[in-house]
Amino acid sequence: MPARPRWLPAFQAMAWRQLVRFLSARSRVANSLVFPLIWLLFFGLGWSAAFNVLGPAARGIFGGLSYLEFLAPGIVVMTVFTAGFGSGLGIIWDREFGYMKELLVSPAPRGALLLGRLVGDTVAALAQGAVMALLVSAVAGWPGVWGLLGGLAAAAAAALASASLGSLIALSMRSPEGFHMVVNLVMMPMLFISGAFYPVDPLPAWLRMLAYLNPLYYAVDLARGLMYGVHSTPLPLDVAGLAAVTAVAVAAAVARFSRTYIA
Amino acid sequence: MEYAVYAEGLRKSYGGVEALRGVDLHVPRGTVYGLLGPNGAGKTTTMGILVTLIKPSGGRAFVAGYDVVEEPQRVREHIGVVFQEPTVDRDLTAWQNLYIHGRIHDLSRNEIEHRARHVMELVGLEKFLHRRLRSYSGGMIRRFEIARALLTEPEVLFMDEPTVGLDPQARTRVWEVIEELKKTGVTVFLTTHYMEEAERLCDTVAIIDRGVVVAEAPPEELKARLGGDTLYLKTASPAEARRLLKLAAGYGDARLAEDGVTVVLVARDAPRLLPTLLQEARATGVSVIESRYVRPSLNDVFLMLTGRSLRDEEGGWSDWMRLHMRARR
Ligand SMILES: Nc1ncnc2c1ncn2[C@@H]1O[C@H](COP(=O)(O)OP(=O)(O)O)[C@@H](O)[C@H]1O
Ligand SMILES: [Mg+2]
Numbered sequence: 356m357p358a359r360p361r362w363l364p365a366f367q368a369m370a371w372r373q374l375v376r377f378l379s380a381r382s383r384v385a386n387s388l389v390f391p392l393i394w395l396l397f398f399g400l401g402w403s404a405a406f407n408v409l410g411p412a413a414r415g416i417f418g419g420l421s422y423l424e425f426l427a428p429g430i431v432v433m434t435v436f437t438a439g440f441g442s443g444l445g446i447i448w449d450r451e452f453g454y455m456k457e458l459l460v461s462p463a464p465r466g467a468l469l470l471g472r473l474v475g476d477t478v479a480a481l482a483q484g485a486v487m488a489l490l491v492s493a494v495a496g497w498p499g500v501w502g503l504l505g506g507l508a509a510a511a512a513a514a515l516a517s518a519s520l521g522s523l524i525a526l527s528m529r530s531p532e533g534f535h536m537v538v539n540l541v542m543m544p545m546l547f548i549s550g551a552f553y554p555v556d557p558l559p560a561w562l563r564m565l566a567y568l569n570p571l572y573y574a575v576d577l578a579r580g581l582m583y584g585v586h587s588t589p590l591p592l593d594v595a596g597l598a599a600v601t602a603v604a605v606a607a608a609v610a611r612f613s614r615t616y617i618a
Numbered sequence: 619m620e621y622a623v624y625a626e627g628l629r630k631s632y633g634g635v636e637a638l639r640g641v642d643l644h645v646p647r648g649t650v651y652g653l654l655g656p657n658g659a660g661k662t663t664t665m666g667i668l669v670t671l672i673k674p675s676g677g678r679a680f681v682a683g684y685d686v687v688e689e690p691q692r693v694r695e696h697i698g699v700v701f702q703e704p705t706v707d708r709d710l711t712a713w714q715n716l717y718i719h720g721r722i723h724d725l726s727r728n729e730i731e732h733r734a735r736h737v738m739e740l741v742g743l744e745k746f747l748h749r750r751l752r753s754y755s756g757g758m759i760r761r762f763e764i765a766r767a768l769l770t771e772p773e774v775l776f777m778d779e780p781t782v783g784l785d786p787q788a789r790t791r792v793w794e795v796i797e798e799l800k801k802t803g804v805t806v807f808l809t810t811h812y813m814e815e816a817e818r819l820c821d822t823v824a825i826i827d828r829g830v831v832v833a834e835a836p837p838e839e840l841k842a843r844l845g846g847d848t849l850y851l852k853t854a855s856p857a858e859a860r861r862l863l864k865l866a867a868g869y870g871d872a873r874l875a876e877d878g879v880t881v882v883l884v885a886r887d888a889p890r891l892l893p894t895l896l897q898e899a900r901a902t903g904v905s906v907i908e909s910r911y912v913r914p915s916l917n918d919v920f921l922m923l924t925g926r927s928l929r930d931e932e933g934g935w936s937d938w939m940r941l942h943m944r945a946r947r
Pocket of ligand 1: 632635636637655656657658659660661662663664
C-alpha cells in the first residue's frame with residue numbers, strides 16, 4: 356500500500372505552497388498587522404491612561420501587571436489568531452478559482468493536504484505574530500527571550516486552532532459572504548471572552564464556562580504567564596486545555612475535508 | 619477489465635432535476651473517446667463522476683479497472699484531469715504549480731524536474747516555465763493544464779470541453795497536442811459540444827442528450843447510419859432529369875428535387891460514385907450541368923437521433939455567457 360509514504364510529500368507541498376503565497380502577498384501581511392496595532396495603541400494606551408487615575412490600585416485588577424503588560428500577550432495571540440482564520444479564506448478562494456478541484460482529484464490523503472495547508476498558514480501567521488511580539492515588547496516591556504518564544508508558542512497553537520476553525524467554516528459554507536458572516540460571528544465573541552482585554556476571573560460563571568471552551572483563553576493565559584509571569588489558570592492546565600481544544604478543531608476540519616465532494 | 623472507462627446506468631439527480639438518466643460508456647484502452655452533446659446534456663456531470671468528484675445517485679463506473687465509488691483513491695492514482703474551468707494557482711509560476719502537482723501525486727523532485735520539461739515542450743510552453751500563470755492567456759492556461767495532467771503519465775486523461783472559449787488558433791494548438799497524445803497510447807476521454815472537434819479527434823463518439831447516451835460508435839459509423847452522402851446532379855431539362863433519376867436509382871435512394879431538373883441521390887462513397895455516374899449519364903445522352911455532394915456531419919447524426927441541431931448551441935448565448943463569466947474572474 357503506497358498510501359503511507361504519500362502523506363509526507365503532500366503535506367510538505369501544501370505547507371510550502373501556503374508559505375510561497377504568503378511571501379508573495381506582502382500587502383496582505385502588512386494589513387493583518389494594522390488591526391492589532393490599532394488595538395494596542397488606542398485601546399491599550401487609552402485604557403492605560405484611564406487606569407493610571409487609580410494609581411497603583413489598578414495593578415490589583417490585572418494581577419500586578421500594568422494594563423499594557425496585561426494587554427500585550429493578548430495582542431500577540433490575537434494577531435496570530437485572526438491571521439489563522441485567513442486559512443479558511445484561502446479555501447474559499449481555492450474553491451472560487453477552481454484550484455480546490457486540482458487538490459480533490461489528487462490521490463494524496465485529504466488529511467495531509469489539509470494539515471499541510473494549516474501548518475503552512477500557521478507558520479505564516481506566526482511570522483506576523485513575531486513582528487507584533489517585538490512591537491508590543493517595545494511598548495509594554497521586554498519579556499525576555501524565553502518569555503517571547505513561550506508567548507509565540509502559545510500563539511502558534513491558537514493559530515492552528517483558528518486555521519482549523521476557519522477551514523471547517525469555509526468547507527461548510529457555499530459562498531464567501533456566508534464565510535465572512537460566520538467568521539465574524541465566531542471570531543468576535545472568541546476574542547472578547549479570551550481574557551485578552553480584561554481578566555476572566557471576575558466574570559459570571561456562565562461566561563467563564565464559555566471562556567474555558569475557547570482555545571484563545573488558554574493561549575492568552577499561557578502567553579501572559581510565560582511573558583510576564585501572571586496567569587489565572589495553572590500553566591499545565593493551560594497547555595492541556597489549549598492542546599485539547601486545538602486537537603478537536605484540527606480533527607473536525609480534517610474529518611470534514613475527507614468527506615468533501617464537489618456534488 | 620478491457621476498458622479504460624466503463625460505465626453502466628449512471629444516474630445523478632440534483633434535488634428534483636435528473637442530470638443523468640442512465641449513462642453507459644465503453645472506452646477501449648489507448649483510444650480517444652468523445653462525449654458529444656449540447657450544453658446541459660450532462661457531460662460535466664458524467665466526467666465529474668468518472669474522476670471521483672461527484673457521487674452518482676445510481677449505476678456503476680470503472681476507470682482504469684477501479685470502481686469510482688468503492689476505490690476513488692485508486693482511480694485518482696491513474697488519471698489526469700483537465701476540468702472545464704481553469705484549476706490552477708495563478709499566483710504561482712507554472713513550475714510551482716507543476717511541483718505541487720507532482721508532490722501530491724507522489725513524484726520525487728527529480729522526476730518532476732525531468733518530466734516538467736518534457737510535458738511543457740509537448741504543449742509548446744517550455745519558454746514560460748518560470749512565469750506566473752497570471753501572465754498566461756486563456757489558451758496557454760488550457761495547454762498548461764494539459765501538460766500538468768500529463769506530468770504523472772496517467773493511464774486515462776480526462777478533458778472537459780478542452781477548447782471552449784479559445785480563439786481558433788489556440789483551439790488548433792490544443793487539437794494538435796491531443797493528436798500528438800494519440801501516438802503515446804494514453805486513453806483520452808474528452809467532452810465537447812463542437813462536432814468538428816469530435817470528428818477530427820475521436821476514435822469513438824458517444825452522443826449524449828438530456829442525460830442519456832443515444833449512440834456510441836466511431837464517427838464514420840455514426841454517419842453511415844444516415845445512409846451515406848447526398849449527391850446533387852443538375853440537368854438541362856426535366857426530361858433528362860427523369861432519365862438520370864432512373865439511372866441513379868440503381869445506386870441508392872434517389873428522388874427529384876423541387877426544381878424538377880435536379881436529381882438528389884443518397885448513396886455511399888460519393889467521391890468515387892460521382893465520376894462513374896457522370897460517365898454513365900454522358901453515355902445515355904444526359905448532360906449534367908452542375909454536380910456536387912455533401913458528406914453528412916455528426917450534426918446530421920445528432921439531428922436524426924434527437925430531432926434537434928447541435929449547431930444551435932455553437933457560438934450561442936451560453937458560450938458567450940461562459941466566456942464572460944470566466945473573463946470576470
Ligand atoms: N450542482 C448542480 N446543481 C443543480 N443542477 C446541476 C448541477 N450541476 C449540473 N446541473 C444540471 O445538470 C444538467 C447537466 O449539467 P452538465 O453536466 O453541466 O451539462 P454539460 O456539461 O453537458 O453542459 C444541467 O441541466 C444542469 O443545469
Ligand atoms: Mg459542461
